[in-house]
Amino acid sequence: MAYKYYKDNRAYIEALLKTGDAIVVNDEVDWDLEMGAIVRRVCEKKSPSPYFKKIKDYPGFEGFGAPIASYRKLAVSLGLDPETPIPAIAKEYLSRTAADKGQKPKILNAKDAPCKEVVWTGDEADLFRLPAPMVHEGDGGRYIGTWHFVVAKDLDTPAINWGMYRQMVFDEKTMVGPVLPFSDMGKMFYNKYAPNNIPMPFATVIGPDPLSAIASCAPAAIPEDEFTSLLMGEPVEVVKCETCDLYVPAHAEIIIEGVIVPNVMIEEAPFGEYTGYRTSPREKRTVYRVTAITMRKNPILPISNMGIPTDEGQLLRSFSLGLEMERMLRDQGIPITGVYMLPESTHHLVVVGVKPAYANIATQIGQLVFGSKLGPWFHLVVVVDDKTDIYSKDELIHNLSTRCHPKNGIIITEQGVGTPLNPYAWPEERKYSRAGKVIFDCLFPPEWPTSMVPIKVSFDNVYPKEIKEKVLSKWNQYGFKD
Amino acid sequence: MAEYDTYILTEFSELKEDEEILGVLRDLAPGTRKYRSTYARFKVSKDAAKYPDRLWVRLGRGQLVPTPCSISVIEFVNVIPKGL
Ligand SMILES: Cc1cc2nc3c(=O)[nH]c(=O)nc-3n(C[C@H](O)[C@H](O)[C@H](O)COP(=O)(O)O)c2cc1C
Numbered sequence A: 001m002a003y004k005y006y007k008d009n010r011a012y013i014e015a016l017l018k019t020g021d022a023i024v025v026n027d028e029v030d031w032d033l034e035m036g037a038i039v040r041r042v043c044e045k046k047s048p049s050p051y052f053k054k055i056k057d058y059p060g061f062e063g064f065g066a067p068i069a070s071y072r073k074l075a076v077s078l079g080l081d082p083e084t085p086i087p088a089i090a091k092e093y094l095s096r097t098a099a100d101k102g103q104k105p106k107i108l109n110a111k112d113a114p115c116k117e118v119v120w121t122g123d124e125a126d127l128f129r130l131p132a133p134m135v136h137e138g139d140g141g142r143y144i145g146t147w148h149f150v151v152a153k154d155l156d157t158p159a160i161n162w163g164m165y166r167q168m169v170f171d172e173k174t175m176v177g178p179v180l181p182f183s184d185m186g187k188m189f190y191n192k193y194a195p196n197n198i199p200m201p202f203a204t205v206i207g208p209d210p211l212s213a214i215a216s217c218a219p220a221a222i223p224e225d226e227f228t229s230l231l232m233g234e235p236v237e238v239v240k241c242e243t244c245d246l247y248v249p250a251h252a253e254i255i256i257e258g259v260i261v262p263n264v265m266i267e268e269a270p271f272g273e274y275t276g277y278r279t280s281p282r283e284k285r286t287v288y289r290v291t292a293i294t295m296r297k298n299p300i301l302p303i304s305n306m307g308i309p310t311d312e313g314q315l316l317r318s319f320s321l322g323l324e325m326e327r328m329l330r331d332q333g334i335p336i337t338g339v340y341m342l343p344e345s346t347h348h349l350v351v352v353g354v355k356p357a358y359a360n361i362a363t364q365i366g367q368l369v370f371g372s373k374l375g376p377w378f379h380l381v382v383v384v385d386d387k388t389d390i391y392s393k394d395e396l397i398h399n400l401s402t403r404c405h406p407k408n409g410i411i412i413t414e415q416g417v418g419t420p421l422n423p424y425a426w427p428e429e430r431k432y433s434r435a436g437k438v439i440f441d442c443l444f445p446p447e448w449p450t451s452m453v454p455i456k457v458s459f460d461n462v463y464p465k466e467i468k469e470k471v472l473s474k475w476n477q478y479g480f481k482d
Numbered sequence B: 001m002a003e004y005d006t007y008i009l010t011e012f013s014e015l016k017e018d019e020e021i022l023g024v025l026r027d028l029a030p031g032t033r034k035y036r037s038t039y040a041r042f043k044v045s046k047d048a049a050k051y052p053d054r055l056w057v058r059l060g061r062g063q064l065v066p067t068p069c070s071i072s073v074i075e076f077v078n079v080i081p082k083g084l
Helices: A009-019 A034-045 A071-077 A086-096 A184-196 A210-216 A224-232 A312-331 A361-370 A393-402 A427-431 A465-474
Strands: A022-029 A049-055 A062-065 A118-121 A142-145 A148-153 A160-163 A167-171 A174-177 A200-206 A237-240 A247-249 A254-268 A283-295 A300-303 A336-341 A349-354 A380-385 A410-417 A434-441 B003-008 B021-027 B036-045 B053-059 B069-077
Touching: A009 A022, A009 A049, A009 A071, A009 A300, A022 A034, A034 A049, A034 A062, A034 A300, A071 A086, A071 A210, A071 A312, A086 A224, A086 A312, A086 A336, A142 A148, A142 A174, A142 A200, A148 A184, A148 A210, A160 A184, A160 A210, A160 A224, A167 A254, A174 A254, A184 A200, A184 A254, A200 A247, A210 A224, A312 A336, A312 A349, A312 A361, A349 A361, A361 A380, A361 A410, A361 A434, A380 A393, A427 A434, B021 B069
Parallel strands: A022 A049, A062 A300, A349 A380, A380 A434, B003 B053
Antiparallel strands: A049 A062, A118 A283, A142 A167, A148 A160, A148 A200, A167 A174, A167 B036, A174 A283, A200 A254, A237 A247, A254 A283, A336 A349, A410 A434, B003 B021, B021 B036, B036 B069, B053 B069
16 A cells, blocks of 8 residues: 655655745756755755755756755655654654565656656757756865666666765766765676676666655665665656666656766765765766756756755665664664664764663674674764663763773774775775774673662652652642743 | 866875876856866966966865966867767
8 A cells, every 4th residue: 555655856845845844945046056055054954945946047947955854854755744753753664664575666658757758868968958056165066966866787687776876967978976886886887897898877867756765875675666665655656768778767857867887987076975074085986978868847956965964865874774773683683672873973873772681782783783784884883771762862972971881881893894985084994995883882781780780860760650740740830831 | 268177186285387287177167067077188387377278276175276377278188988
């Protein structure tokens, strides 16, 4: 049965306008920094998403900023009330995606696919005809792919991948971007196509429906098109590309088709990144050549503006990385109460609540999550007990400052897999994606006798039930207004 | 006079003047093609009047060097194999 969801970017924008989580900007805005600056401020102030009706130099195009940069918008994208609390959003996501198999996409004819309303091939397929924004001053170029995903197919298996990998416009026919070697598309391209010198067909899907976008940046264990069907409760509708055999979501705003060039790299970046810094330098990266561009009439180009919290990279990646970890730890039978990755940590810090059932359970949790496919993206795991609210930053600070032994409680692994984007890393560490990993064990050792375990002094913990009930029932009578 | 910028990964003091360099130039002419990149062979000088065109230099993370240089473009170069 289908859940309530939005089939395209437009229906989603309408929903956000209704809940007050988007506004219409009728003034003309400049693609050269002005749109970027607006979206950046929206992320920092947690303002509604701007729906730009007029873009300088690009009549007929519209724009949409910060598509899912808040939990409210995430709730709306899943068809939930915007006020839904984070644990309830997480529960919904986990229950929808519990199955290990989704449904295959439904194939539409081109005439029924809105993304084919306009088709440009040959010289017409010119990237400068699209209003790619200069997102931040100093960026290495205009980024057309900031809220999008790249579709690719494995060389010798039927595996399909949708992955959100940023793309910079280099010239009219060329895009360039980082495809990390441990990403799914990186494995397909660098391990199979490139060694055989075979160009890899790709299709960039710009302005997809929100659930396809969420799937493309989630660490899903199944193909992302099937994962999308789990989020939707029915198959995602796709259509065949013009110049290759790939299939793309039929209701997306813009599709760019082409090939990824083997064994040639050109310069990309710098770019504002999810860590809140422009960290990875200008470097030679993966080259995409364009063969066709198709789109809806009056397409709406979305912009995610990465920088200091909170942007989509931080919010969605924290959300899905944390929940994938939760699934894995439960599958392994670890008695966890939950997992919360803080978007404010730029998905570097995760809090795991656990019943302290045996000694060194925190180390076991840390090793499991760092050793998984999710491991490169974070380096700080804080393990707290089952009485701690994993969503509370106050409780996190209190745990770290009082329960974590400064010597025995901090477990450091020096050689782990990282990313080139870590702002603190030395150039050599970035170059080879190396990173140290740290576990903060905030559990009192289970071998301590009961008489020795410090008692948490809180309203909840140190008063008898009847006193608490009395105080709570008379709270306002005492004169308190809260 | 054309106006470009380029990124260098070293410090500005290490910029090689009056020697042929192969690098990426971005065209800063206003309009829809602003920031178009292209590989080129060129010579630069920190003396803004020495060569015919203007060049702004940025460091690896986008930091703009506040004083412009001058540039002479020798040729534009295509680095993508033919047919792709
Ligand atoms: C806005 C945004 C931009 C991203 N850009 C990149 C990128 O340029 N390169 C990359 O490897 N991952 C990037 N990611 C992270 C990937 O989308 C994420 O790792 C995803 O799971 C990739 O899919 P994969 O597991 O199939 O490789 C980005 C994520 C978001 C939300």
